[in-house]
Amino acid sequence: MTKQKHIQCPYCHANASLRPASTVYGCNRRSQGKYIYLCDRWPACDAYVSAHDRTHRPMGTLANGDLRHKRILAHRALEHLQQSRHMEKWEVYIWLQAKLGLNDQQAHIGMFSDGMCDEVIRLCYKAAAPLGNLHSAA
Numbered sequence: 001m002t003k004q005k006h007i008q009c010p011y012c013h014a015n016a017s018l019r020p021a022s023t024v025y026g027c028n029r030r031s032q033g034k035y036i037y038l039c040d041r042w043p044a045c046d047a048y049v050s051a052h053d054r055t056h057r058p059m060g061t062l063a064n065g066d067l068r069h070k071r072i073l074a075h076r077a078l079e080h081l082q083q084s085r086h087m088e089k090w091e092v093y094i095w096l097q098a099k100l101g102l103n104d105q106q107a108h109i110g111m112f113s114d115g116m117c118d119e120v121i122r123l124c125y126k127a128a129a130p131l132g133n134l135h136s137a138a
């Protein structure tokens with residue numbers, strides 16, 4: 001058993017514990033063998049974050065439903081930029097680090113707040129190549 005990291009829920013300040021992902025996702029392919037850090041007040045508090053497969057270290061900070069959704073949108077915006085500019089994934093992250101003034105330890109969307117995700121989304125769509133059938137405002 002991996003040593004558990006002491007983590008506090010940023011929303012309700014209860015402790016978060018390493019639990020099987022099936023606790024929230026149910027038993028399915030998505031949850032099989034996966035772990036999450038889940039707020040001890042769940043289900044009253046809906047905050048959790050995925051844990052890495054082997055190390056069981058948290059992939060970022062605990063997020064509630066709204067922030068999880070925002071982080072998915074930020075990942076999507078990065079993918080859009082990557083594809084539209086034919087970049088490699090690591091190039092996109094180097095670009096993001098430079099834009100936000102973060103180092104490679106800090107530039108993980110799993111650690112970003114709602115406001116930072118908004119900033120990522122804005123920057124990505126600004127930097128992405130314009131779609132063929134749209135006129136660029138600039």
Ligand SMILES: [Zn+2]
Nearest residue numbers: 009012039045
């Ligand atoms: Zn909580």
